[in-house]
Amino acid sequence: MKKYFSKFLYVISAKKRTIFILLCLFLLISVLDALGIGLVGPFMSLATNPDLVFKSSWLNWGYVNSGFQSTSQYIALLGLGIIIIFGIKSLLYFQVQRYIYDFSLTQQGLLKLRLLHGYLTVNYTYHLNKNSALLIQNIIHETFLFCYSVTLPLLSSAANSVVVSALILLLLKTDFSATASILLMLTLAFAFYNKFKDQMAYWGKEGSESDTEMIRIINHSVGGLKETRVIGCESYFESQMNIQAQRHALTGSLFQVFQSLPRIAIEALLVTFIVCFISVSLVFNQNPQNLISILSIFAVASIRLIPAASQLMSAIGTLRNSSYSLNKLYFDLKELETNKLESIKSIKSLYKSESNVTIGKSTSIQKLNFRNVLILNKINYSYPNVSENALENVSLTLKKGQSIALIGKSGAGKTTLVDVILGLLIPNHGDIRVDGVSIYDNLRSWQNLIGYIPQSIFLMDDTIERNIAFGVLDEQIDSQKLQKAIQTAQLEELISQLPDGIKTAVGERGVRLSGGQRQRIGIARALYHQREILILDEATSALDNETENLISEAIRSLSGTKTLILIAHRLSTVEHCDRIYVLERGRIVKSGNYQEVVLGQTISS
Numbered sequence: 214m215k216k217y218f219s220k221f222l223y224v225i226s227a228k229k230r231t232i233f234i235l236l237c238l239f240l241l242i243s244v245l246d247a248l249g250i251g252l253v254g255p256f257m258s259l260a261t262n263p264d265l266v267f268k269s270s271w272l273n274w275g276y277v278n279s280g281f282q283s284t285s286q287y288i289a290l291l292g293l294g295i296i297i298i299f300g301i302k303s304l305l306y307f308q309v310q311r312y313i314y315d316f317s318l319t320q321q322g323l324l325k326l327r328l329l330h331g332y333l334t335v336n337y338t339y340h341l342n343k344n345s346a347l348l349i350q351n352i353i354h355e356t357f358l359f360c361y362s363v364t365l366p367l368l369s370s371a372a373n374s375v376v377v378s379a380l381i382l383l384l385l386k387t388d389f390s391a392t393a394s395i396l397l398m399l400t401l402a403f404a405f406y407n408k409f410k411d412q413m414a415y416w417g418k419e420g421s422e423s424d425t426e427m428i429r430i431i432n433h434s435v436g437g438l439k440e441t442r443v444i445g446c447e448s449y450f451e452s453q454m455n456i457q458a459q460r461h462a463l464t465g466s467l468f469q470v471f472q473s474l475p476r477i478a479i480e481a482l483l484v485t486f487i488v489c490f491i492s493v494s495l496v497f498n499q500n501p502q503n504l505i506s507i508l509s510i511f512a513v514a515s516i517r518l519i520p521a522a523s524q525l526m527s528a529i530g531t532l533r534n535s536s537y538s539l540n541k542l543y544f545d546l547k548e549l550e551t552n553k554l555e556s557i558k559s560i561k562s563l564y565k566s567e568s569n570v571t572i573g574k575s576t577s578i579q580k581l582n583f584r585n586v587l588i589l590n591k592i593n594y595s596y597p598n599v600s601e602n603a604l605e606n607v608s609l610t611l612k613k614g615q616s617i618a619l620i621g622k623s624g625a626g627k628t629t630l631v632d633v634i635l636g637l638l639i640p641n642h643g644d645i646r647v648d649g650v651s652i653y654d655n656l657r658s659w660q661n662l663i664g665y666i667p668q669s670i671f672l673m674d675d676t677i678e679r680n681i682a683f684g685v686l687d688e689q690i691d692s693q694k695l696q697k698a699i700q701t702a703q704l705e706e707l708i709s710q711l712p713d714g715i716k717t718a719v720g721e722r723g724v725r726l727s728g729g730q731r732q733r734i735g736i737a738r739a740l741y742h743q744r745e746i747l748i749l750d751e752a753t754s755a756l757d758n759e760t761e762n763l764i765s766e767a768i769r770s771l772s773g774t775k776t777l778i779l780i781a782h783r784l785s786t787v788e789h790c791d792r793i794y795v796l797e798r799g800r801i802v803k804s805g806n807y808q809e810v811v812l813g814q815t816i817s818s
């Protein structure tokens with residue numbers, strides 16, 4: 214439980230002080246609860262035997278000073294006091310409940326943000342080994358479980374433990390042996406329920422895993438709908454879904470049944486106890502006055518004790534059931550944290566730089582400017598858990614305004630090299646310097662200099678305008694820059710034919726556009742953001758010859774003002790580049806201009 218609590222504290226963003234205040238509020242309610250219940254028994258005794266007023270010194274003092282003519286009026290006043298205490302308690306209870314839900318749901322929202330921020334800013338290699346279904350599930354489902362199956366049960370069980378302890382103390386004071394037997398019964402019920410703790414944790418794990426699987430199946434089947442339809446494998450995905458849905462239903466229903474077990478067991482045990490207690494008392498001729506007083510306390514206490522004790526047990530079951538989800542969040546957040554620290558550490562150790570290395574964070578520290586030259590010096594890179602280097606001793610120089618092309622067979626390392634230049638992959642060895650300053654001194658600032666057009670453009674299910682001005686608020690979109698980017702990317706004709714123009718929605722991943730149109734939007738996006746360096750990864754591969762020529766011409770016209778890095782398979786597209794680098798198995802094996810490299814006169818790098 215200690216480990217569970219420390220994981221809870223790590224995952225939750227709230228300060229310990231806030232949690233402590235919440236627990237104090239719960240304690241206050243419990244005290245009021247116990248007080249209210251504790252007063253009902255003596256009140257009933259007083260009602261049945263008003264002479265008891267004279268036997269208690271402080272009741273007698275109150276009666277004498279109240280000025281009432283009869284004990285019944287005085288007892289009615291005491292009853293009014295109990296009603297007021299209950300009223301205050303109910304109001305406080307409502308307020309505390311509001312506070313708790315507000316607190317838990319706010320924490321859920323904060324946790325979602327924390328995870329999203331972590332996923333967006335973590336080292337890129339983290340995503341090479343993670344399935345997006347898992348990330349979606351963590352942000353949507355696990356945070357929900359953290360709120361309803363960890364935070365709320367944890368707080369309510371802390372409160373219920375206080376309520377149960379207070380009630381038990383009250384009962385012990387009233388009748389020790391009877392309460393000891395109730396305690397024994399509760400302990401037995403708890404011990405029985407606790408026997409299933411591993412089972413409950415297992416059901417939670419099964420539920421969570423089947424949820425992830427279901428998201429994966431939806432991603433695969435609906436995400437690749439064309440292939441699913443054409444191959445005709447709908448029933449395959451349906452049967453996969455059915456297996457996971459059944460797995461989810463079985464473990465979920467078993468857990469729900471076990472959740473209701475404590476309430477059923479405790480109710481049965483208490484009724485048995487009360488009936489036995491009355492029978493034994495009658496057999497042994499106990500004073501009926503005493504019996505009524507004790508029983509009324511037990512009866513009223515049971516109204517609170519039964520729900521509190523059964524809720525406490527159910528909450529413990531829920532906490533066990535959600536231990537898998539809590540572990541998932543805890544280890545994921547830890548991994549994000551260590552991943553970030555490690556990448557900063559590895560950059561620092563690699564470059565022995567004392568400067569403030571910043572990854573994925575906008576900052577003004579060491580703002581990079583590209584005025585003259587970009588130098589890649591002896592870059593080595595190997596993917597995690599792969600012994601062979603994907604890049605080996607890669608060095609190249611690129612002057613401002615120049616254009617270079619990276620060519621080579623599939624798997625030669627072109628995309629890896631571009632990812633290293635983009636600052637997404639951190640090399641194991643070597644450095645990249647812009648005018649003498651390492652890009653690792655301020656990666657964010659370096660990335661602000663680059664426009665990237667990947668092989669397959671990612672389009673949001675939004676308008677053309679927002680897809681071009683990606684990540685810019687509507688009111689901050691610069692219409693002149695937008696128009697210029699549309700013109701250069703040869704999108705004017707397409708947009709003029711659309712009824713809603715630039716406000717036309719492109720559909721999920723741009724399904725309402727052709728491959729070439731999607732690619733042109735990607736080009737317009739890079740141009741809109743007016744970055745110094747443009748990296749184009751096979752950026753014109755989906756275009757027809759005529760559009761490709763027009764765009765290539767437009768891109769060529771940028772050379773001199775923009776610095777270009779192109780990845781190309783077709784040699785015709787690199788003809789106008791100042792320098793061409795040929796990659797083979799992660800090494801630069803040739804470099805030179807078009808004539809030297811493509812037409813045969815090779816100059817080694």
Ligand SMILES: Nc1ncnc2c1ncn2[C@@H]1O[C@H](COP(=O)(O)OP(=O)(O)OP(=O)(O)O)[C@@H](O)[C@H]1O
Nearest residue numbers: 341596599603621622623624625626627628629630
């Ligand atoms: N995430 C990864 N984990 C392990 N190895 C990888 C990963 N991504 C790429 N590789 C390997 O790195 C090598 C270089 O791949 P890269 O994608 O850079 O080649 P490329 O020249 O861009 O190929 P293509 O022209 O087909 O896109 C390949 O052997 C590839 O299998």
